[in-house]
Amino acid sequence: MTSAVTRTERARHPHDDAPDTAAEFRRIASLPEGREKEELKQRVVEAWMPMAERLAQRFRNRGETLEDLQQVASLGLVKAVRRYDPDRGSAFESFAVPTIVGEVKRHFRDHMWGLHVPRRVQELRNRVRTSRRELSLTMGESPSVAQIAEHARMSEEDVLVGMEALESYSTLSLDAELPGADDGYSLADTLGRAEPGFDNVVYRESVKPRLERLPERERRILYMRFFCDMTQTNIADQLGISQMHVSRLISRTCDRLQHEVDADMEREREPELAAA
Secondary structure, X not given: OHHHHHHHHHHHXXXXXXXXXXXXXXXXXXXXXXXXXXXXXXXXHXXXXXXXXXXXXXXOOOOOOHHHHHHHHHHHHHHHHHHOOHHHOOOHHHHHHHHHHHHHHHHHHHHOOOOOOOHHHHHHHHHHHHHHHHXXXXXXXXXXXXXXXXXXXXOHHHHHHHHHHOOOOOOOOOOOEOOOOOOOOEHHHHOOXXXXXXXXXXXXXXXXXXXXXXXXXXXXXXXXXXXXXXXXXXXXXXXXXXXXXXXXXXXXXXXXXXXXXXXXXHHHHHHHHHHO
16 A cells, blocks of 8 residues: 555655645635635745745856846745635646746846857757757767758758857856967957047038138138147237137137037937937
8 A cells, every 4th residue: 555655755846845725726716815825825836835946946157146047936936825726637847947947047048148149040949959959969969050951840040040049148248368369369459449530521412511601701710720720829910810819710610510510410319319
């Protein structure tokens, strides 16, 4: 009799540390929402916690601490306890295990990728990785794109997408030294930098037609000041006006040109802002 009970319990609970909480789940299903029901769910969660922690250990050494993985697995266990329906006939562990494992995998998918990668691309990556590993074991060499596509029943385009995603799981620091560099040359040294001269080109082209429409005296004053590098005093002597008047004309004209250019650029950005 004892042997038969043991065999029955093992068949019902494939995990050695799986507790028998069938009665608790039936009680939970019969209780109305409230404190007693929540306390009973908490006791069931605590009873199944060793199994959740053991499932989390399967994912060690993948870039996440075991403590964090166990917390994620615990969250999956809580969800499983809340969603489990004993009236459907299946044992709790058959429902809880995929729920917990799915929660851990979702954690990796949502939080551990260095770049945002759509779920479809992640699935392609996993299929390519599995097929490439299987083919490498049988062929003794790295398989081609066509061989992977045939083995995984994928298009070659999808294989290429999956292979590219294999390199997207983690990122390198910009301070990382490039391979073969002996002088500390890093990725940051390969990046371009903003060129302030480009902004000057834009402003220069925007101002050019407005300069042509200025009155002759203002246009001549700006030319002598900014192109001939003459002082305001020299300009005043040449035009027969005071240096103070030259200063006011330069300031007033430059302010007006700046205002007109900024207003034009703002109008050009309005359609983009409206579309956003």
